Amino acid sequence: MLGIVTIIRPLRRVASLLTTPLEPEDFLGLINPLASSRQLRGVVTKVVPETADSTTIHFRPGKGWNAHLAGQWARIGVEIDGVRQWRSYSLSAPAGHDPAITVTAIGFVSTALVRNTRVGDVLFLDVPQGDFVLPRHPRPLLMLTAGSGLTPVMSMVRTLVPRRPDADVVLIHSARTRSEALFHDELLELADQFPGLQVKHWYTREEHGRRLDLTDLTDLEALCPDWRTRAAYACGPADFLDAATDLWDREVDAASPLTIERFAPVLLPGTGGEGGTITFEKSDKQVDAAGDVPLLDAGEECGVVMPSGCRMGICRSCLIPLVAGQVRDLRTGELHGQDGELIQTCINAAAGPVHLDI
Numbered sequence: 001m002l003g004i005v006t007i008i009r010p011l012r013r014v015a016s017l018l019t020t021p022l023e024p025e026d027f028l029g030l031i032n033p034l035a036s037s038r039q040l041r042g043v044v045t046k047v048v049p050e051t052a053d054s055t056t057i058h059f060r061p062g063k064g065w066n067a068h069l070a071g072q073w074a075r076i077g078v079e080i081d082g083v084r085q086w087r088s089y090s091l092s093a094p095a096g097h098d099p100a101i102t103v104t105a106i107g108f109v110s111t112a113l114v115r116n117t118r119v120g121d122v123l124f125l126d127v128p129q130g131d132f133v134l135p136r137h138p139r140p141l142l143m144l145t146a147g148s149g150l151t152p153v154m155s156m157v158r159t160l161v162p163r164r165p166d167a168d169v170v171l172i173h174s175a176r177t178r179s180e181a182l183f184h185d186e187l188l189e190l191a192d193q194f195p196g197l198q199v200k201h202w203y204t205r206e207e208h209g210r211r212l213d214l215t216d217l218t219d220l221e222a223l224c225p226d227w228r229t230r231a232a233y234a235c236g237p238a239d240f241l242d243a244a245t246d247l248w249d250r251e252v253d254a255a256s257p258l259t260i261e262r263f264a265p266v267l268l269p270g271t272g273g274e275g276g277t278i279t280f281e282k283s284d285k286q287v288d289a290a291g292d293v294p295l296l297d298a299g300e301e302c303g304v305v306m307p308s309g310c311r312m313g314i315c316r317s318c319l320i321p322l323v324a325g326q327v328r329d330l331r332t333g334e335l336h337g338q339d340g341e342l343i344q345t346c347i348n349a350a351a352g353p354v355h356l357d358i
Ligand SMILES: Cc1cc2nc3c(=O)[nH]c(=O)nc-3n(C[C@H](O)[C@H](O)[C@H](O)COP(=O)(O)OP(=O)(O)OC[C@H]3O[C@@H](n4cnc5c(N)ncnc54)[C@H](O)[C@@H]3O)c2cc1C
Pocket: 073, 087, 088, 089, 090, 091, 101, 102, 103, 104, 105, 106, 107, 108, 109, 110, 111, 147, 148, 149, 151, 152, 237, 262, 263, 264, 265, 310, 311, 312
C-alpha cells in the first residue's frame, strides 16, 4: 500500500479530467487546489515525523475553515485507492496558528497518512468541532493522557502555557517507552521554560514497567497530590478513560470535573446478536455481517462508498436511510428500525436482514 496515496491522487485527477466534462469548479481547482465551493480543502505545508509511528501534518486550510479552539478536532478526508476515506483527528497546533494533526499509524487510513503524506498534498476537510476545550476561566488543570491521546492536550498546553503567566498545569502522560512518547522533548523544554507547567512521563515498558493504575488512588496521589482540586482532562485508550471516569465518580465532587475525549466509541460488551444480510440497494451489493459489525464497516468491506466521519456516533456524517429491517445500536443494545429512519451506520449493526438506501 505504501506510495499509493500520493501516486494515485494526481493520476485520478488527470483521468477524471479526461473522462468527465469540466465544470468551472474544476478549472478553479487546477489553478488553486484550495478553491472549491463544494468541499473544504487544505494543502499540506509541512510533514514532521514525531516517533517511528507518528507524524505531524501541518496544513493551510482554504476558505470556509473556522479557526480552531485548543483541543478541538476535525474530519480529514484523504483519497486511498481512489476512494475518499474520512477520519477524525485532534488539532495539535496551538489556537491562533495554522492547523496541524498528529497521526499515529494504527490502521488503514492512519498508516496511509503517516507513511505517504507529502508537502503539497491536498487534504479534504470539515470545520473544527468538539467540546474538549480549555475552561472559560483560568484554574489549575490536570491533564491525563496516554499514547496518541496527548494530541488535543498538546494543543491546549501550547496555547495556554506560553501565553498565561498564571497557568498551572500538571500533565501526566503515559507511553510505552521514551522514544514512543509524543512531543517528549518539546514538553520538557516547555516545562523548563515555564514554571506553570509540570510534565510527568510514565513509561509502561521502561522505568515504571507497568500501566499507570487509575483504579485506585496510589499512583495519582504520588504524581499529583492536589489532583482533587484541579479541573481534569483525560484522553487515551478506552480502559484508561473508563478507569479515570470511575475514579472521579467515586472520589471527586462536581466542582473539579473530569472532561474526557474518546477516539473510539464505547460499545456495550456482548451487544451483537445474530447479524444478517445487508443489502446496499443503490450500490447493488449484499454482504452477510455478524451482529457486532457496524453497518459502516460491512459496507466498506464489500466496496460500497459509505459516508463517514468520527466513526463513533458523534458527528452524524454516516447517516443512511433505512429501507427495511431492524438494526441494533452497539452502544446500548437497543433494537430499532422504522422505514426511512436515518441510521448512524458507524454504531449500528444488522439484526436480521437489512436494506439500506445507498
Ligand atoms: C474526536 C477524535 C479525535 C481523534 N484524534 C486523533 C489524533 O489526534 N491522532 C490519531 O492518531 N488518531 C485520532 N483519532 C482516531 C482516528 O480518527 C482513527 O480512528 C485512527 O487513526 C484509526 O483509523 P484507521 O483508519 O487507521 O484505523 P481503522 O482501520 O479504521 O481501525 C482502527 C480501529 O482502532 C480503533 N481506534 C481508533 N483510535 C484508536 C486509538 N488511538 N487506539 C486504539 N484503537 C483506536 C478504531 O475505533 C478502529 O476500531 C481520533 C478520533 C476521534 C473520534
